[in-house]
Amino acid sequence: MEITxxxxxxxxxxxxxxxxxxxxxxxxxSEFNKLIDAGKRSLLVDCSALDYVSSSGLRVFLVALKALKKLNGKFVLCNLQEGILEVFEVSGFITIFEVYVTKEEALGVF
Amino acid sequence: MIVNHSTDTCKCIIANQLSEIRNIVNILDDLAIEWGMSKKLKNQLNLVVEEVVSNIMKYAYPDENNHLITLEFCNEGNYIEIKVVDDGKTFNFLEAKTQPDIEASVDDRKVGGLGIHLINSIMDSVDYKRIDNKNVLILTKNI
Incomplete structure (x- = not known):
């Protein structure tokens, strides 16, 4: 995995x-924690090159969403591939996360 | 990882180390080509196996000893069967009470407990037996 x-x-x-x-x-x-600790309150996660996520990864997304919500921040996802979207649907994450089809759309909410 | 592979079956023996997850990915990549699985099916099976195996590695062994986990993939034509055998403490998968509330709001949503829910949602059947002091989990996915 590469994080940029x-x-x-x-x-x-x-x-x-x-x-x-x-x-x-x-x-x-640790990357999410570092950004939040540094005062970042608006995070957009671009998943266009994310091929696979298991429950450990879902947990990291949920922890970041909860942390930013408490701080009145925003945690948004975009460009989820079909398989990732399916996992989000099955786990009910699709209803608690802000998920956008394109990055342009997602950038519009900040 | 030790692999015993024939046309329609593949048996792998892995150590209880998370680094084996990478080897499982490679095995499923090979099986997907040989058995003509779609990328979607391959990723679904990969997810299920990762959830099962990582649960075993995290919770089944209270000791510090090395243990082996056996994975058997079988192509039955209209379905794929995955059998996972471990010698850890009894864990009756069918009685696991970790159903997350998938309709809860962000604040109420509990962190964790998703693995078993994903396995049950993705697979078409899940069966558990305790045989000779071993947990035997048999999962099938229709194709």
């Missing part, structure tokens, strides 16, 4: 590439 963080004028964009699973979820968790 980019500054945007209205938010911070985190691009995740590859497979997010039980062997590497802590890397993403």
């Amino acid at each position: 963080t980019k500054k945007h004028e209205s938010c911070t964009i985190i691009e995740i590439k590859g497979r997010l699973n039980t062997t590497n979820f802590a890397e993403l968790e």
Whole structure:
């Protein structure tokens, strides 16, 4: 898995590439924590290159969403591939996360 | 990982180490090509196996000893069967009470407990037996 963080004028964009699973979820968790600790309150996760996510990865998303909600921040996802979207639907995450089809749409909410 | 592979079956023996997850990905990549599985099916089976195996590695062994987990994939033509055998403490999958409230709001939503829900949702049948002090989990997915 590769994590790339980019500054945007209205938010911070985190691009995740590859497979997010039980062997590497802590890397993403620590990246989210680092950004939140640094005062970032608007995070956009671009999942266009995320091929796979297991429950360990879902947990990291939920923890970040809860943390930012408490801080009146925003945690938004975009570009979910079909398989990832299915996991979000099955787990009920689709109703608690803000998920957008395109990055442009997602950027519009910040 | 030790692999014993024939046309319609593949038996793998893995150590109880999370690093084996990578080897499972490779095995499923190979089986997907040989058995003509779609990317979707391959990823679904991969997810289910990861959830089962990581649960075993995290919770089944109170000791620090090395243990082996056996995975058997079988192509039955109209369905794929996956059998997972471990010698950890008894865990009756069918009685697991970890059903998350998938309709809860963000604040009420509990962190964790999703693995078993994903397994039950994705697979068409889940069967558990305790045989000779081993947990035997048999999962099937129609194709």
